[in-house]
Amino acid sequence: MNIIKCKDIDDYAKTAAQIVTDRINSKPDIVLGLPTGSTPVPLYKELSSLYNQGKVDFSRVTTYNLDEYIGLDRSSEQSYYNFMHTNLFKHINVKAENINIPNNDPNGLEMECLEYETAIKESGGIDLQVLGIGHNGHIGFNEPGTPFDSTTHIIELSEETIAANARFFDTPAMVPKKAISMGIRTIMLSKEILLLAYGKDKAEILKRALTGDITTDVPASVLKLHPNLTIVVDEEASSLL
Numbered sequence: 001m002n003i004i005k006c007k008d009i010d011d012y013a014k015t016a017a018q019i020v021t022d023r024i025n026s027k028p029d030i031v032l033g034l035p036t037g038s039t040p041v042p043l044y045k046e047l048s049s050l051y052n053q054g055k056v057d058f059s060r061v062t063t064y065n066l067d068e069y070i071g072l073d074r075s076s077e078q079s080y081y082n083f084m085h086t087n088l089f090k091h092i093n094v095k096a097e098n099i100n101i102p103n104n105d106p107n108g109l110e111m112e113c114l115e116y117e118t119a120i121k122e123s124g125g126i127d128l129q130v131l132g133i134g135h136n137g138h139i140g141f142n143e144p145g146t147p148f149d150s151t152t153h154i155i156e157l158s159e160e161t162i163a164a165n166a167r168f169f170d171t172p173a174m175v176p177k178k179a180i181s182m183g184i185r186t187i188m189l190s191k192e193i194l195l196l197a198y199g200k201d202k203a204e205i206l207k208r209a210l211t212g213d214i215t216t217d218v219p220a221s222v223l224k225l226h227p228n229l230t231i232v233v234d235e236e237a238s239s240l241l
């Protein structure tokens, strides 16, 4: 496990973006796993800027997003489909056919879970999985208690996650109660993991995940078992490490 402590958000964004860019440049047809939320926004801005400067080319890159809400249309502002296009995809040259985000059509959810897993395998597996961490230690939408051998599945969001994500909605009642998410096994099968966090509100959970027991109570604690884990954090998030 390699922990890179950055002095501020700018340094954090540049450090994370350089890692992603280096991996793409050494394997142009890389398969990336991507997160949503506040955590990757500085990374996505920096990647868009590096793309504009001609320093990275996404034309052969394939992406798989970690998760998507159930109960929101893809076209709605808060869908992760919309988030990814607004924050990254529309700014870079990734091909539409190489973008994968779990399909949340309520009529085919069980099948989508199986097909998402199959698609990842048929792409050769995820080379680099970028992750954020929830305040309760979730990775993707794998809430505390999720088995470590889980694959893509449908989950009930915890009260804590609903409260944390309410900031993106007009009222907490509008936050979906369910989501489709890669499982913990799906994430752990990635060849490399880049865990990102910034801000003092992530310091406590990072400490629990990285220095405490490996337990399903803190899903991110499983990452310590991954042979190729890099963690990029700012000074505030790393203050208890």
Ligand code: PGA
Binding pocket: 036, 037, 038, 039, 040, 132, 133, 134, 135, 138, 139, 140
């Ligand atoms: P955040 O969420 O990036 O919005 O803090 C992280 C997560 O829930 O994984």
